[in-house]
Amino acid sequence: MSETIPQEFWQGVEQFNTGQFYACHDTLEALWIEAGEPEKTxxxxxxxxSVALYHLENLNWRGAVILLGEGSNRLQRYPSSYNGVDVDELxxxxxxxxxxxxxxxxDKITAGDLGKNQVLSLPRIVLVSY
Known part of the structure; x- marks a missing residue:
């Protein structure tokens, strides 16, 4: 884990948790491009x-399913909490x-489902303190 977590990361977390999924993607992509491992992954x-949730907002079920799986697979290699994030909860x-x-x-996803239907509970990034 890096000694200092960039401010942009916390901005991305805030964007994620407030449903600004495309903005979160842009913020974290800028960090990702410059990062080394293990932060890059x-x-x-x-x-x-985040992009999966953006796809879901746009009723792109396939994109949402694929990217939820890919993103989760990448995070599975990290400890329960990493860089202040409760990885297990996410x-x-x-x-x-x-x-x-x-x-x-x-075929069952509609725009009215998102955020209003308990069946489609969107993930949030939960922070942990050190």
């Missing part, structure tokens, strides 16, 4: 989950959403 995992929430999406299928 960590940023990529979170930004892929993975758990993402897995629950992925399972729900797979069960209901692409």
């Amino acid at each position: 960590f940023y990529q995992g979170i930004l892929q989950i 993975l758990s929430q993402s897995a629950a959403l992925l399972t729900t999406l797979q069960q209901i299928g692409p």
